[in-house]
Amino acid sequence: MKESGTWEPKIVAFLCNWCSYAGADLAGISRIQYPPTIRIIRVPCSGRIDPLFILASLQKGADGVLVSGCHPGECHYLTGNYSARRKFALLKGLLEYVGLEEDRVQFSWVSASEGARFAKVVEKVTARITALGPAKQLVKNVPGGSFDVAAHS
Amino acid sequence: MSQLTHEIREAARKLLRNKQAQLVIGFEEGSLPLRGRPCFIRKEEDVDRLVWTSFSDINVARYLAKRKEKVALVAKGCDSRALVELIKENQVSRDQVIIIGVPCEGMIDRPRIEAEVGHKAIVEVEETENRLTLKGRDFEKAFDRREFLYERCKACDHRNPVLYDVLVGQLVEEKVRESFPDVEAFTALDREKRWAYLAEETGKCIRCYACRNACPLCYCPECFVDTSQPQWVGKSTGLSDTLVFHLVRAFHLAGRCVACGACEQACPMGVDIRKLNRKLVKDVKDLFNYEAGVSLDEASPLATFCATDPDQFTVNP
Amino acid sequence: MIREDAGILRKERLESLLEDLLRDHLVLAPTRKGELLLLEKIESARDVVLEDGKTKNSAKSALFPQRERMFAYRAEEGKVDIQVPPPAEEKQILFGVRPCDARGLLLLDAVFGGDSRDPYYVDKRIRTLVVSMACVNPGPSCFCLSLGGGPCSSDGSDLVLLDLGDRYVVEAASEKGKAFLQNPSFEEADEEAMAKAEKIRKEAESAMNPASIAKALEERLEHVDDPLWGDLTESCLGCGVCTYLCPTCHCFDICDEAAATTGERIRIWDSCQFPLFTQEASGFNPRPSEKERFRQRIMHKFRYLPKDRHMAGCVGCGRCVTECPVNLDIREVLEKLSRAEAQ
């Protein structure tokens, strides 16, 4: 974390290799500016995403998670994102239900040719998460900077 | 002895005698008042251990996976629904099970009854029709059993077995389709309140995994909380790890949970585990129009999809 | 004075005694959290619930918590710094635990004390005063009598309270307890009270229905391959309820919880009922099924610990009986094992 006022979120972005990852690449080579808040993890398909990946990111201190795959109907493996979409819908609903801040976990569809769209998605996601501030709800409290022995015992 | 007990015993006796089944899994009297328990009958002379009471509340479908012999299962509505899912998931083969279906009029909520008598030690229980008499060392109290059913039983709309080979007793009238007033009420709370509630419930959890192990559909040879490489979930009782355990377990049961309540009933600490499951049951119904454990033919909701599935939750710049 | 190791506590003085203690002690007592009766830290004397029997958690939680930090560390640039938490200063009182729980502490003392003392347990233990509440109305799952204890046993307690209706007879069972009796809240015990207490004690014992655990059990347990084990454990779910709520089960795991450069080593309860307890990194498991794991639990409690620590790993509190999700009753298991001939 930087000094207060200049805080920016850390967002783990799981991107499908065949679309959003290439979209991010295109945004890069097209010199489209977007906030440097995401840490990209490339996955073979949005269908690869296990809810554990998302929750583990939040436990380990990510302020938000973005999952991005191919537009429905355009999956490299034909139906991977259709299956994923059902999972994501349920997961999103469940996380909201338990009172996790709604915008911490977000999903999008971005194709390989949509560099500009990718940048916009990141902008929007970043704005929402920045508005929420640092994530606290699921972060696992491991003795950190203060190295405080009394706490958490 | 109740009529249902009698009929269950006769059905079991016949199946064992004719060698149609090598094993009957049903319920017997527990060792304490207000308790029933699973029992495993292999010999005709043991058949009289079988009973049917207001405490035959364990989901016995849990004991079916990985059996080699031909099994007769005494199944109430929720046991049969779990069995449907197990058959669909190829954990149990339909030919291997003979279902002795029992229409169920709900099971008694033990913790609630115990609270009702002020947590005094109950020494004896008598059950006749709808009347339940509890005796302690210095008290006696009678209840109408229908008022003390588990919440899940009150809301149950599958009291009759959905699948059976032998039916004992008479089918009972089913309630009209269940709505989800509890889920809606919880959703209406402030986000902070919901989180605080879940944090408090999670705080009671001692990670004994009774919920998972009692669940008829938690049959994975290695649970995600037990993997070490990578270790997804820490083993201690902090909020983060414990909540992630419950969230992911609930999620793994999405579209599979038959709302039998085995989890909450097994929980020694009274954690409101079904809170999460109910939400997913509702969403699966609303979003994908699926109800777990009612049909052998319908594909499981997370094993299929539809091009027009809801999409509104995605970010659209 | 009739007896210097006994006194009377009038019920109306209980609250002021507790308030007094709360000033300079950490007081753990049975208290209700919703429907749960838990042994937990109390803030006020009014939170104490003494009449409702045993708590869901056992007294071990106070001295051997489910999660405990062993040390914190920082590992950076080839340097490692380890910080061990300083021992707690505050004295603690376990107030109103039941005699079975107090007796369970004796086994924990034997395990965590002795050779290579466990500082986390021992530090807390020497600062702890155990005031137990005798059971005048033992429950249907209680079987302490079968294991050498009793509803009014003072084993492991410093003081035992016994309810006479309007007052408690308080008996000291240790030097620490005797010293505590000097507190002005206590009055001198009179003959009549002592006689009444004795009568209640007898009644409580005779009201119990102890499991008949025969001498034969010992011999029977020598037969590890007894086919009876398979039948006994058929309904076992393999969960950790029985071991986690048990006042004597003490198996634990040690693991690290880490951030990038800092972390802590913690110990957490573990259970012999879990497959991971003995599964080796290669995947090989010497106790592959519920049968072997359940057998280990019984063997450890009733055969190994009596040999090794001269005390059974069971005090008959009955928690595993009431809390087992499938009512797999340890009393019946022991009875069956004591009865049947080894095959």
Add this chain to the structure above:
Amino acid sequence: MENPYVPFLMKIEEIVTETEDEKIKTFVLSFTSEEDKERFAYRPGQFAEISVFGKGEAPFGMASTPTLPERLEFSVSKIGVVTGALHSMEKGDMVGVRGPLGNGYCLEAFRSKNLVLIGGGFGFSTLRSLTNYILHERNRKAYGDLTVIYGARKPGLLLYRRDLETWGQRTDLRLHLTVDQKDKEDGWQGNVGLVPNVVRSVAPSPENAVAVVCGPPAMMKFTLPVLRDLGFSDENILLSLEKRMKCGIGKCGRCNVGSKYVCSDGPVFSQSELVRL
């Protein structure tokens, strides 16, 4: 109060890749303080818990000999979380060490006895420690004949190549190496056969002798009847057991076998003790 759960720190001085599959490495550790070194007086057959901070602890038998007290050596097979983390560590990194733990080999009882040490695979590490200890010039005369039988699945999996060469040249030690199978290319000239069979053909005399066996469970199981056939009594057959352990001091309950704890009562047991459990 002494805290038996808190490790002291040691520095990795050297990492030796022992086997061709690179799954077993030996870590040579140096003490960071003179006190730690003094406190760590051990005998062959004892073990220590090694900490990789953030990953946890795992038990390893000392592969080094107390006759060279400056360094501790541990051979680590990469199978789990801690061992995986150790394998990715580098020279200069710090690890935590708790020990020495366990009973070790009873050297007093070995005095003037003929010793037959039988090891298989990875289980050979503490026998290497024992062998080097006995071969030390100060100790050699105190013991009788020394026979070492050591087998691995393939020649490329034999540990401590340098030691094996030195030992092979000595006259006060009979060394029998064997492999379960050999490839055409590996040029293995030695014995091919399972350890129990080699023991049978070497046929060490049970006269005034103690046999020490350490290796995988199957090897131990099949070696036992061979030793009994040769006339070794159960009191004179020692086995070093391996079990999942955690605390190492007989508290955590994991390694309970009968009324013993492998960590604190063992890991070395005589067969006659094991029969009684």
